Ligand SMILES: Nc1ncnc2c1ncn2[C@@H]1O[C@H](COP(=O)(O)OP(=O)(O)OP(=O)(O)O)[C@@H](O)[C@H]1O
């Protein structure tokens with residue numbers, strides 16, 4: 001297997017990751033923070049039915065309208081399905097193009113067809129007012145000197161930047177949002193923040209918002225009184241109450257149903273919770289750390305996540321980069337994982353490391369850990385890394401492009417790999433058929449263009465010049 005079969009060559013790859021591997025951006029109370037390296041401005045609904053909704057204006061044009069495939073989706077009935085397009089223009093200006101909307105687009109009181117508008121410009125369409133406003137700048141923080149934070153290890157610049165922010169975060173009491181693909185260490189980071197904080201002696205309580213049905217999430221979060229619902233034989237304390245004095249980790253926050261998003265926001269603002277079926281509010285003191293595999297700012301723009309809850313929870317946003325974007329960390333990470341299993345094999349290098357480096361690791365560090373665990377199990381008596389019988393996915397005859405079902409792997413990992421291989425193979429074919437044109441490809445695939453871009457980036461398949 002050659003690397004280029006699995007990954008586009010150097011310059012394209014660099015373009016692909018520099019836009020996905022954000023480090024940190026400070027949230028701003030007035031509007032959601034975006035990936036500050038990717039986008040300097042965003043379009044924000046400052047008045048109208050979708051107030052608070054926002055979308056980043058990066059390289060690619062931003063489509064605004066009521067159609068669900070738009071980048072900024074509005075519900076205003078006086079807005080057309082595809083109402084206007086915003087492009088980054090010369091000299092920091094933005095070109096606004098009205099797409100033949102029914103009720104028009106007004107700038108400074110006059111209807112526009114196509115016009116260059118500066119940052120800060122205000123547009124009116126239907127009952128909606130939009131403003132182009134600068135995004136908060138990325139925090140300039142010096143990378144940590146440390147190569148670990150709790151159980152997380154890494155020596156790449158991007159990880160040391162992450163550690164620096166996590167160190168600062170642990171010392172404060174602000175809410176933190178951890179974003180990253182599966183297996184990038186979100187839960188480990190949350191535990192490490194707790195462990196390094198002043199709350200370390202109090203409980204750390206994790207709640208997976210995606211794993212439970214809506215009715216149960218509510219009582220898991222807030223607790224319930226005896227008899228609150230069928231089956232509530234006993235009163236039960238919720239995660240908030242159990243985490244009192246400590247840290248509440250809200251995993252898969254993007255899965256939280258909208259109705260519960262407002263209840264959660266109320267609890268955070270009032271610092272009290274009312275158990276399901278109960279009358280009394282109970283005071284709680286918790287620090288919240290939330291995690292999401294999805295980009296929550298995009299969920300806010302699409303209207304599936306409440307902007308006010310987003311601002312509240314993303315005071316500090318930290319993106320944990322995928323392993324494939326920091327291959328220089330493979331050696332130190334593999335060594336730490338093996339040491340944690342009681343096996344100190346010394347330096348991780350040579351052909352074994354090269355094989356690790358040739359893989360994409362769609363399951364990130366968790367997948368690496370599973371691979372190493374298997375190697376340890378298959379190699380009794382191994383003393384050095386070279387003694388380990390490594391079975392790196394995709395490096396023999398079974399390329400990981402191959403859509404094969406592998407029952408020798410744990411179910412979740414086998415499914416993840418198959419899905420990854422399917423996505424990659426589908427996207428390659430799709431882009432080949434569309435001559436690399438993302439908009440055309442999105443139409444053919446009948447998916448949202450933004451979502452397609454995210455998928456392409458994940459697989460390092462973003463066409464040259466498209467860094468939006
Ligand atoms: N930077 C890292 N250094 C060392 N180990 C790591 C690192 N990142 C992740 N791990 C290990 O990978 C495993 C998965 O991490 P974790 O459960 O935190 O992932 P996650 O981001 O919460 O994934 P998911 O979204 O699937 O829940 C853990 O065993 C953890 O120890």
Ligand SMILES: [Mg+2]
Pocket residue numbers: 186187251
């Ligand atoms: Mg997790």
